[in-house]
Amino acid sequence: MISVGMDISKGKSTVCIRAADGSILKEPFGILHTEEDLDSLCTLLADYGKEKEVRVVMEATGVYHLPVLLALQEAGFFVCVVNPLLMKKFAAQSIRRGKNDKRDAIKIATYGLEKWYQLEPFSPQQEIYEDLRLLGRQYQHYIGQKIRNRQNLVCLLERTMPGVCGLLQSSHTGQNGKDKLLDFVEEYWHWDNVTTMNEEDFVVSYRNWARTNGYHSGEQKARAIYAVAMSSRPTLSSTRPCCHFLLQNAVAALRGAAANAEAVFEQMEALAVQLPEYETVRAMEAVGDVLAARLIAEIGDVRRFRSAGALVAYAGIDAPEFQSGTFSANQRHISKRGSSLLRKTGYEVMQSLKRLKCEQSPIYQYMLRKEQEGKPKKVAKIAGLNKFLRIYYARVSACCRQCSESQAVC
Numbered sequence: 001m002i003s004v005g006m007d008i009s010k011g012k013s014t015v016c017i018r019a020a021d022g023s024i025l026k027e028p029f030g031i032l033h034t035e036e037d038l039d040s041l042c043t044l045l046a047d048y049g050k051e052k053e054v055r056v057v058m059e060a061t062g063v064y065h066l067p068v069l070l071a072l073q074e075a076g077f078f079v080c081v082v083n084p085l086l087m088k089k090f091a092a093q094s095i096r097r098g099k100n101d102k103r104d105a106i107k108i109a110t111y112g113l114e115k116w117y118q119l120e121p122f123s124p125q126q127e128i129y130e131d132l133r134l135l136g137r138q139y140q141h142y143i144g145q146k147i148r149n150r151q152n153l154v155c156l157l158e159r160t161m162p163g164v165c166g167l168l169q170s171s172h173t174g175q176n177g178k179d180k181l182l183d184f185v186e187e188y189w190h191w192d193n194v195t196t197m198n199e200e201d202f203v204v205s206y207r208n209w210a211r212t213n214g215y216h217s218g219e220q221k222a223r224a225i226y227a228v229a230m231s232s233r234p235t236l237s238s239t240r241p242c243c244h245f246l247l248q249n250a251v252a253a254l255r256g257a258a259a260n261a262e263a264v265f266e267q268m269e270a271l272a273v274q275l276p277e278y279e280t281v282r283a284m285e286a287v288g289d290v291l292a293a294r295l296i297a298e299i300g301d302v303r304r305f306r307s308a309g310a311l312v313a314y315a316g317i318d319a320p321e322f323q324s325g326t327f328s329a330n331q332r333h334i335s336k337r338g339s340s341l342l343r344k345t346g347y348e349v350m351q352s353l354k355r356l357k358c359e360q361s362p363i364y365q366y367m368l369r370k371e372q373e374g375k376p377k378k379v380a381k382i383a384g385l386n387k388f389l390r391i392y393y394a395r396v397s398a399c400c401r402q403c404s405e406s407q408a409v410c
Contacts, residue, residue, distance in 0.1 A: 001116060002048050005109025006058040007101045008065040013058075015041065016105035017048065018113060028102035038071040045077060055119060057112035059084045069122065080112070080119040085337065087111060128271055129300040135268045136297030140341060142261035149254040153185075156250055159236035160190045160243060163228040167221070179258075182251050183213050189247045190238040194229040202226050268293040276403040277302070277396045284392070285361040286352035291345065295392070298342040303400055308393040315342045317386055334382060349388060350381040363388050 002025065007014040011033050017026040025048070031037040045054050055078045058065055065081065072079045091107045112119065124130065157164055168181040187209055188194055194202055203222040210217035236243050272278050272293040282292040305311045312318050316338025322329040336343075350367065358364045363384045370380035 001113070002052050002054045003109045003112030003116070004045060004054060004056040005105045005107065005112060006056060006065075006068065007104040007108060008058055008061045008068060009101065010064050013068055014101040014105040016102070016109045017045075018106075018109040020052075020113065022110070022113065024106070028105045030101070033067045038068065042071065042075040042077070045072075046075070049077075054078065055080065055112055055116070057082060057108050057119065059087050059108070073122070078119075079122050081122045082108075082111070090114075123304075125300050125304065128274065129296075132268060132271050132293070132297040133300060135264055135271070136294055136341070139261055139264045139268060139294070139297075142257050142264060146254065146257040146261055149250065149257050153247075153250040153254055156236075156247055157185065160234050160238070160247060161185070161188075161229075162191075162232045162234065164225070167225055167228060178214065179255070180213075180215055182255060183215075184209075185247060185251055189244055191229040191232055191234050192238040194226060199223065199226050265290065265293065268297060272296050277399045280395050280399045281392070284388075284395070285358045285363065286349055286356055288352075291349055291352070294345045295342075295349070298339055298345055299392070302393055302396045305393065308390040311389050311393050312386055314338050315346060315385070315389060316340070317343060317346075317382055317389075343385075346385040346388060347381060350384050353384070354381070363391070 001020045003018050005016045005018070012030055013033065014028050014030050015026075016024065016028040019025050026044075031041055045056070048054050056072055057080050058068065060081050060083060069079055069081065087108065090111050091104075125133075154165055164184070165181065168184050197205065203219055203226070206222035206225065207217040207219065238244070269289060275296060278292060278296065281287060281295055282289070287295065299311065299314075302311065305314065309318070313335070316336045317334045319332035319334055322332060350363075353361060353364045354367065366387055367380045367384040370383050371377060375383070
């Protein structure tokens with residue numbers, strides 16, 4: 001057997017080839033992630049593979065390892081992608097702490113020899129699951145931008161229109177571009193533009209603006225806004241050239257982030273509804289269209305998990321046992337070694353359950369029972385998420401089996 005260790009970095013990799021007895025067949029050498037270098041590597045490994053089995057081991061490095069992985073898989077090689085944490089713990093067995101690409105490649109090749117019979121070939125998910133995952137990450141990126149842009153706008157409004165955010169609620173849904181707070185800021189943008197009018201003129205102006213933009217044109221709301229404008233003291237003058245520009249730019253940035261998030265979600269939903277498990281996930285308590293698509297995007301094909309416990313561990317909410325001698329810990333923290341986005345999405349599901357008070361849900365009843373036992377509300381939600389993921393695994397697995405059986409019959 002021949003183990004090939006690859007230390008992946010951006011645009012290039014370092015390769016080391018070791019034999020079963022631990023001898024180095026080829027000293028570490030570098031390759032670029034170009035078609036020419038990757039073809040040369042495949043040819044070299046094919047020559048070694050004529051006599052003995054060749055297995056390639058590399059760490060997961062975001063997107064940097066993908067060109068090498070795809071090239072080797074297309075050439076028919078056994079490729080194992082290892083969690084970097086496992087490799088770090090394996091490398092920590094050495095007393096010497098020296099680190100460079102050549103040493104890392106040797107360590108990875110050594111890992112391949114020692115774990116030879118435990119290595120599992122990398123198996124990509126179906127394209128639809130991979131596309132969902134990419135869209136889900138982009139959705140979270142734009143949601144993060146949206147939150148930051150909203151915070152920036154609120155800071156500016158505290159200097160130009162203090163108190164306006166409490167009067168006009170902003171939904172920030174991005175649907176049809178309608179947002180009352182943003183539309184109001186675009187129209188008036190500073191309390192000086194309100195206080196230069198008398199109250200009756202502003203009431204007429206506000207009601208005309210509301211009717212034009214499709215909002216309720218209430219006189220009481222207009223008078224409340226005028227009263228706040230008269231009693232407030234802006235700290236950024238409307239006469240300063242940057243004032244209007246900054247507010248209009250902040251509004252445009254927030255609208256752009258919201259529109260991008262909405263567009264990405266539409267693509268996610270269009271893909272998710274094609275999957276057989278979508279209706280099963282959508283039917284779960286407190287899981288709406290957005291959460292259903294996000295859950296499927298982060299979990300992917302549930303059949304790749306060997307058990308419900310593996311899915312819980314993937315989310316990073318498992319609490320590994322700790323026992324030594326007569327001591328056995330009964331209060332353990334969750335590992336948090338898993339998908340942080342799946343934990344976030346699952347936690348939002350638990351918040352929805354509590355907000356909607358789904359009395360018929362066993363997960364909701366379970367969380368209430370944990371709170372009655374004295375557990376903090378956050379701990380109870382994490383316990384509920386653990387139960388939720390186990391139910392998710394059971395229901396979606398059964399759905400996938402039924403789908404596979406029906407396809408086989410057809």
